[in-house]
Each structure stands twice: as structure tokens, then as C-alpha cells.
Amino acid sequence: xxxxxxxxxxxxxxxxxxxxxxxxxxxxxxxxxxxxxxxxxxxxxxxxxxxxxxxxxxxxxxxxxxxxxxxxxxxxxxxxxxxxxxxxxxxxxxxxxxxxxxxxxxxxxxxxxxxxxxxxxxxxxxxxxxxxxxxxxxxxxxxxxxxxxxxxxxxxxxxxx
Numbered sequence: 469x470x471x472x473x474x475x476x477x478x479x480x481x482x483x484x485x486x487x488x489x490x491x492x493x494x495x496x497x498x499x500x501x502x503x504x505x506x507x508x509x510x511x512x513x514x515x516x517x518x519x520x521x522x523x524x525x526x527x528x529x530x531x532x533x534x535x536x537x538x539x540x541x542x543x544x545x546x547x548x549x550x551x552x553x554x555x556x557x558x559x560x561x562x563x564x565x566x567x568x569x570x571x572x573x574x575x576x577x578x579x580x581x582x583x584x585x586x587x588x589x590x591x592x593x594x595x596x597x598x599x600x601x602x603x604x605x606x607x608x609x610x611x612x613x614x615x616x617x618x619x620x621x622x623x624x625x626x627x628x629x
Contacts, residue, residue, distance in 0.1 A: 472536045474516040498555035576617045
């Protein structure tokens with residue numbers, strides 16, 4: 469049985485201290501920093517999460533939940549595929565997974581397509597068609613002008629082009 473727990477590096481610290489992930493599996497143990505720090509007065513030692521009264525706690529705890537899910541997923545996939553598990557292997561796979569998630573940043577069209585998807589439930593079909601047509605025009609504009617569209621570049625220069 470594999471378990472993932474979060475502990476503070478120095479629970480008696482007066483200021484912020486690092487949050488560590490401890491993952492126990494097959495009689496082995498992996499200790500890994502989460503890259504996050506918090507003041508112990510904002511930490512719930514029983515639930516091993518940030519207290520709900522802390523500003524930003526849902527996002528903070530969501531990050532910890534995701535990290536816990538990812539390390540367990542790596543463990544399950546490795547067992548399923550017959551890969552010999554070592555703490556270094558799990559650490560390497562977790563870093564790859566976390567870096568892939570942060571490396572993939574949404575661009576303008578990712579947000580625009582999400583906007584179309586969300587609105588397709590409430591808007592009329594012809595309105596959605598107009599949104600899609602605009603997206604096609606913007607893609608063509610990017611190709612013709614060699615202009616990478618982003619929110620930063622939506623200004624009067626973009627409008628004039």
C-alpha cells in the first residue's frame with residue numbers, strides 16, 4: 469500500500485517553512501519538497517493541508533492534492549507496466565509530469581476556443597458560427613502577417629493591421 473503525506477520541514481518555525489511530500493511504497497520512502505512554503509500557524513497538521521481561513525487555500529490545497537494524485541498515478545502505472553520502483557524513478561517521473569503541466573501554457577486561441585465551448589450551451593447556433601468564423605479570420609491573419617496573436621498584442625497597432 470502506497471501512502472503520500474505532507475509535512476512541514478520545521479513545524480515550530482516562527483516564519484514560513486517548506487512543505488515536504490513523503491511517499492512510502494514497498495518498504496521505501498521518498499522525501500520531496502513541494503516547492504511551497506507556509507507559516508505553521510496556517511497549516512492544519514491533522515488534514516496535512518492549508519487551513520481554510522488562509523487566503524488562497526483552495527488553490528494551495530488543490531496544488532497539493534494534484535501532486536498527491538500524480539505521485540500515486542506514477543506508482544500505479546509503474547506497477548501495472550512492471551517497472552522497478554525506486555525513489556529516484558518516482559522523483560524523475562513526477563518532475564517530468566509537473567514540468568509538462570507548467571510548460572503547456574494556454575495561448576490566445578486556447579482561451580478563445582474555451583470561450584466558444586462555454587457559450588455554445590447558451591448562445592444560438594448562428595452566434596457560435598460567427599465566433600468560429602472570427603477564429604478562422606484571426607488564424608488567417610496570423611499566417612499572412614506573421615503576427616503571433618496574444619492578449620498582450622491586442623492594441624491599436626493590432627487593430628490597424
